[in-house]
Amino acid sequence: MKVLFFAAHPDDLDVFCQGTIWGLLARGHEIFQIYATKGEIGTPFADFRGERLGRIREREAREAARVFGIDQQNVIFLGFHDGSVKEKYTLDSINIFKHWIEMINPRVIFAPEADEASSYYRHPDHQHVGKMVREVCQLLSWKQPLLFYHSMKSNFYVRVKRKKTKDTREVHLSQWYLIPFDFARKIPVPIFRLSQNLVDGIYAIYAFRKGFKWVEPYRKIDF
């Protein structure tokens, strides 16, 4: 079956849905990834922000897709500017999302949590990607499930292997920051950015509660 994942930024799917993607691929399903932005402002270092970082991050997302074994043609960038998805929450934008959903016609759609109050990762880009996907599903009287990631109201758990073949977060080198302590500056060991560790911690709690080694939690919406 075709499964469509929406994301705001190039590393989101590797952070929130990676185990689910590996599991679907292992079962022979076809994965599509649609990124609203190229994450041009995704760095604490102001000098690095801009088009160049966007190109680097698109390359990183495509490299992650290569590691997964996802066809590059199934990796789509919509060209929204990082940080501006909320301002572009218009009928024109919704039509862009509608175009792709109709064209791919997936069996399942994944997207970031659309309701701010239900989300533990409150980024306006994420939230508005979720909102647009949900609106299209409502417009189309969508009969297939929509699953929101980083939701606090999860009701659907995908059991995944803790040990991944390869961790696709590792290809997002632009998102690795050096340890910010003086004593550690000389050690060339990068750490994943905080949000990735945070997500691991949250998923570990869900896994413990469910009695599984590892789960990825979602809020499933049926229309």
Ligand SMILES: [Zn+2]
């Ligand atoms: Zn993001």
